[in-house]
Each structure stands twice: as C-alpha cells, then as structure tokens.
Amino acid sequence: MKKILIFATMLLAMTACQESIEKRLAREAREITEKGPQPMQVLGNDGKMHTMIRDSVVFDIASLTEREYFTMTGDIDTIGTAPTKEALVSQLRNAPAYRIHRERGYSFYFLYRSAKNPKQVYSEITITKKDYE
Helix, strand or coil, rough: CCCHHHHHHHHHHHHHHHCCCCHHHHHHHHHHHHCCEEEEEEEEECCCEEEEEEEEEEEEECCCCCEEEEECCHHHHHCCCCCCCHHHHHHHHHHHHHHHHHHHCCCEEEEEEEECCCCCEEEEEEEEEEEEC
C-alpha cells in the first residue's frame, strides 16, 4: 500500500510540474524580448545593407497569437517595403521554429514601424491558419 501511495504522489508531482505549450511559448517569447532588441540585416532598394530591429515578441495566450514588433532604421524608400504577407507566410511555412504554432493553428501578427517616427507604421500583417495551410 505504501508503494502505491508513493507512486501516486510521484506521478502527481511529475504532471503538476509541466507547463502547457501556450505557457511555454509565452515564456520563450518573453525571454527573447528580455534579451533586448535584435538587429537583422536587410538588403535595401539602394543595394546597401540596412538594419531592421526586432524589438519584442509576445505570445498572447488568450488569442493564441504570436506578435512580433520591428523597427526599420532606414527610410522606407531606401529600404524598400516591409516584408509582404506572402513572404512572411513562406518563411513561416519553412521555419522549424514555428512548427508547433502551425500544427496547432495559431495566428501571427507582425508590426513594422519607423525608427525616426515611431508613430509611422510601415506595415501591419496578421497571418492565420487559413493563410499558411
């Protein structure tokens, strides 16, 4: 009887320690944001490399949406346009990091702003399961 009680207690303790996938994604997004802005190089229309910065990532458990916020440091005429919805869908389909998101049908939201004028939004894109299936 004592062995059964110990086994049941161990089993309960092991299952209580696991976090849901949604909570894990929210934690991982928070950890990315806590590391600080992450610069990425993009090729502009002028043939030069420009910096685009991923400012933060948030996984919203209520809406099951991963939200990514970017700042574009160059003038939009120089850089070109922010990524298109089609380009982002293609990246999401091919990125192993988003496999869990795709399997569960989560949505994505991307916001691209100007570094010079943060109120200026270059692009705001929402991608749902219907877009990447």
